Amino acid sequence: MRNLTVVLLMLIAGAAHADEFTKEDVARWQAEYEMVAREGRKLWTSGELGTNGVACAQCHPNAANTHAETYPKFQKQLGRVGDLWEMVNWCIRNPLQGKELAADDPKMIAIVSYIHKERKGVPLAPGKH
Amino acid sequence: MSNSRRNFLKSTGAGLIAGMLPISLVRLSFAQSSQDFTFGYISDAHIQQIKGNKFVRNWDQGLKRAVAEANLLDPRPDFFMFGGDLAQLGSKAELDHGADILGALRGKNYMVVGEHDYYYDLGDYWRRLYGDEYYSFDHKGVHFVVLNSVLTYDDWNNKWETPMRRMQEMALLDNPNGSPFMVGKRQMEWLKKDLAKQDRNTPVVVFSHSPLQKIFRNWNFWTEEADEIQKLLAPFKQSNVIYGHVHQIQYNQIGNIAFNSVMSTAWPWPYPSTYAQAESHLPILTVPMNRADPFDERDATGWQFMNIHSGRVDTSFNLYGNENRELAWNDKRGHLADTRYQEKQDRIPPQTQY
Ligand SMILES: [Fe+2]
Ligand SMILES: [Fe+2]
Numbered sequence: 001m002r003n004l005t006v007v008l009l010m011l012i013a014g015a016a017h018a019d020e021f022t023k024e025d026v027a028r029w030q031a032e033y034e035m036v037a038r039e040g041r042k043l044w045t046s047g048e049l050g051t052n053g054v055a056c057a058q059c060h061p062n063a064a065n066t067h068a069e070t071y072p073k074f075q076k077q078l079g080r081v082g083d084l085w086e087m088v089n090w091c092i093r094n095p096l097q098g099k100e101l102a103a104d105d106p107k108m109i110a111i112v113s114y115i116h117k118e119r120k121g122v123p124l125a126p127g128k129h
Numbered sequence: 130m131s132n133s134r135r136n137f138l139k140s141t142g143a144g145l146i147a148g149m150l151p152i153s154l155v156r157l158s159f160a161q162s163s164q165d166f167t168f169g170y171i172s173d174a175h176i177q178q179i180k181g182n183k184f185v186r187n188w189d190q191g192l193k194r195a196v197a198e199a200n201l202l203d204p205r206p207d208f209f210m211f212g213g214d215l216a217q218l219g220s221k222a223e224l225d226h227g228a229d230i231l232g233a234l235r236g237k238n239y240m241v242v243g244e245h246d247y248y249y250d251l252g253d254y255w256r257r258l259y260g261d262e263y264y265s266f267d268h269k270g271v272h273f274v275v276l277n278s279v280l281t282y283d284d285w286n287n288k289w290e291t292p293m294r295r296m297q298e299m300a301l302l303d304n305p306n307g308s309p310f311m312v313g314k315r316q317m318e319w320l321k322k323d324l325a326k327q328d329r330n331t332p333v334v335v336f337s338h339s340p341l342q343k344i345f346r347n348w349n350f351w352t353e354e355a356d357e358i359q360k361l362l363a364p365f366k367q368s369n370v371i372y373g374h375v376h377q378i379q380y381n382q383i384g385n386i387a388f389n390s391v392m393s394t395a396w397p398w399p400y401p402s403t404y405a406q407a408e409s410h411l412p413i414l415t416v417p418m419n420r421a422d423p424f425d426e427r428d429a430t431g432w433q434f435m436n437i438h439s440g441r442v443d444t445s446f447n448l449y450g451n452e453n454r455e456l457a458w459n460d461k462r463g464h465l466a467d468t469r470y471q472e473k474q475d476r477i478p479p480q481t482q483y
Contacts, residue, residue, distance in 0.1 A: 026394070045301055052179050054187075061303035064399035065421070067483070077424040090423065095187060096394075097260055122405050129478070 033113060036106075040114025043107055050096025056111070059095070063118035069129040081127075085112055166269050169202065169443075170433040171195045171234075172212030173354050173371035173393030175245060176227035186218070187426055191394035192230050194449060199236050207268060209234055212373030212391055213243025213279070213338035219409055222256050228258055239266075243311070243338040243374060244279040244349070249296040251286065252277075263316055265323050271332045271437060272322060277316065278337040278352045278372075281308040294461045300346045302398070309346060309354035310339045324361050331366070332367040332440030342381060342388055345401035345409035350375050358473035362386050367440035377429075378446060380456055381412030382464035388412070388464055389444055389456060397421045397429035400482045416467045418446075418454070419479035426452045439466075 044063065047053035060066055071084040078086070085108050089100035099106040174192040175186040199209065211231060218221035231238065240259040242252060252262055258283050262277035272470035281299075285308040298306055312320070327333065337343065344350035352358070362368040363384050370388045375426065376398035381391040400417055401409030411417075421429035428450030436443040441458035444465075450455065459466040470476050 011435065052185050053177060054185055057301060058175075059396045059398070061398065062404045064404045087423065091272075095426065119405055120201075 003082050004103075013033045036110050037113040037117040039112035040112070040117075043111055043115055047096075049101075049107070049111075050098030051090050053096045055093060056096070063115045066111075066115050066119070067128070068119040069122045069125050072108065073127045073129065082117065088112065088115075133155045138390045145277070153281065157450065165438040167206040167251055167434065167436050169199045169206045169209040169234075169236075169372070170212060171199065171394060172230070172241075172391045172432070173212075173214040173243065173376055173395055175214055175217045175393070175395040176223045176230070178220060178226070178463065179218035183265075184223075185217075188395040189230065189447075191396075191427065191430050192227065194427070195394045196230060196233050197399050199432065200233070204435070205236055208237040208239060210336055210371075211238060211240050212315075212336065212371075214373065215240075215243070217245050218293070218300060219246050219249030219255075221336065224258060226253055229293060236288050237406075239273075239275060239336075241336050241338050241373065242277050242279065244299050245293055245296075247277075247279055248286075248299040249292050260405070263319065269437075271440070272327050273322065273335060274333065274335045276312055276320070276335060276337045277339065277341045277343075279349075279374075280313045281311060282318070287476050291327040291381055291483070305347075307349065309351060310349050311354050312358065317329075317354060320358070321361060324365075328365055330366055330367070332437075333365045334369045334371065334437075334442060337363065338370045339374045340379070340388065340390065340466050341370050342383065342412070344375075344379070344411060345407070346411075347404075347407055350401060350409070359383055359386060369440075369442045369476065371435075371442065371444075378418040378454060378456075379412060380465045381414055386442060387458070387465050389442070391433045391444070392427040392429075392431045392446055392448065393417070394430055394432060403482050412465075414464060416470045416476060417480050417482045418448075419477075420482060422450065 009014055043049055045055055045057040047055045051057070068084055071087070072081045074080070075082045075087070085103050088108065092098045093100055171192070175188050176192065179185060190193060198392065211372060215227040215231065223336050242262050246252070246255045263275055265272065265274045267273070286295065298304055299308070301307065310450065324333070324350040327335055327395055337352065339352045340350055341352050341355045343355050363386065364368070366385060368386045370386060372388070372390050373393070375390045376391060376393035376396060377400060378392065380387070382388070400411055402411050418429055429448070430450070431446055431448040436445070443455070443457040446456070448456040453470040455463050470480065
């Protein structure tokens with residue numbers, strides 16, 4: 001019994017070690033996100049994602065009408081369920097007349113980070129139209 | 130649409146566009162009597178230069194279509210209004226290209242200046258093309274006033290290193306470094322004098338680029354002197370304010386003043402209420418436009434046809450990608466009302482904005 005207790009304590013201690021993070025860590029991680037979201041805002045408002053100078057912000061001030069919380073959802077023109085980054089690419093390709101980005105392109109991650117930042121606090125509603 | 134009417138439109142030589150021209154517009158234009166009259170309203174074209182003689186096709190198409198359709202109206206409306214933001218960044222090239230397209234409009238066209246026309250050279254080139262930024266005129270017993278409502282503080286105007294930088298800062302709708310729109314002291318004085326000369330029974334129609342009511346300051350759906358201007362309009366039995374800038378359907382009634390906005394030919398804007406992180410005040414009367422289909426580049430854009438009768442303005446929104454919307458003066462209610470969707474139970478899912 002005593003041995004078991006010792007083993008348990010060791011397990012807990014081990015887990016606690018991996019789980020431990022400080023206020024400083026949290027602040028740093030938050031700052032990392034904010035930095036990427038700020039980069040996203042820059043891309044959103046500049047015309048540099050496309051070729052015709054049109055910027056996302058022209059139609060989407062404060063990233064409104066992007067409905068980030070509703071993705072993934074069915075898009076009738078795609079004929080299937082799509083994710084937010086695919087709609088971002090649709091806009092880059094069409095109104096911006098630009099070249100689409102990979103889902104994990106740092107620019108795409110920055111854009112999606114910015115959209116979510118502006119939509120913060122809105123309950124998730126995947127599939128909603 | 131009756132056969133004879135269809136043939137009539139086809140005989141204008143633009144059968145394809147005529148086929149798309151909503152019946153209601155045609156019917157309205159035939160309804161005019163001697164005192165009542167109609168005018169067309171096109172707004173917010175945002176002609177945008179890419180480079181040299183290359184311009185963003187999307188915005189060009191929106192304006193060209195408005196002009197082509199408006200040219201089919203018969204009998205002709207008495208005049209046209211253009212509600213501001215002809216250009217995107219106010220350059221000579223953009224204003225010239227926009228003026229070229231708009232110049233194909235058959236009939237007298239009055240201009241309102243928008244911030245996108247103004248902040249590159251503080252209106253110099255626009256004034257060379259179109260003359261005064263604010264003025265008034267009378268037509269068939271109605272007094273029309275055109276304002277430049279997009280002025281701002283001199284300090285703000287002078288703080289940017291280049292004119293183009295200033296223009297770009299003002300062009301960014303949600304810019305925290307932007308500056309609120311205003312009419313300014315000199316123009317307020319002029320407006321007071323101009324209105325003082327009018328009989329209180331004369332219907333007044335004021336055209337401004339920004340709303341003369343305070344809806345959402347962050348996006349300049351706002352004019353600083355809105356309350357003061359409303360006080361000047363209050364004594365008139367019928368005053369009407371029609372504005373662009375918001376790229377969406379809005380309408381309201383404050384005392385005797387009926388307000389309504391017009392659509393953009395270029396792109397729609399979200400309703401401020403859909404921005405989750407700030408408070409805004411969309412007039413509760415408004416039945417919103419449909420949410421835009423992102424896959425249809427002309428959806429939620431269009432132009433307007435106005436019908437003036439008994440001192441009030443009915444608006445027919447000619448929407449390229451949606452069913453038309455009709456906003457008409459409702460005497461019983463004492464305000465503008467959508468002829469089809471005003472009641473809660475008559476609204477359709479795309480009108481829910483979130
Ligand atoms: Fe505009
Ligand atoms: Fe504007």
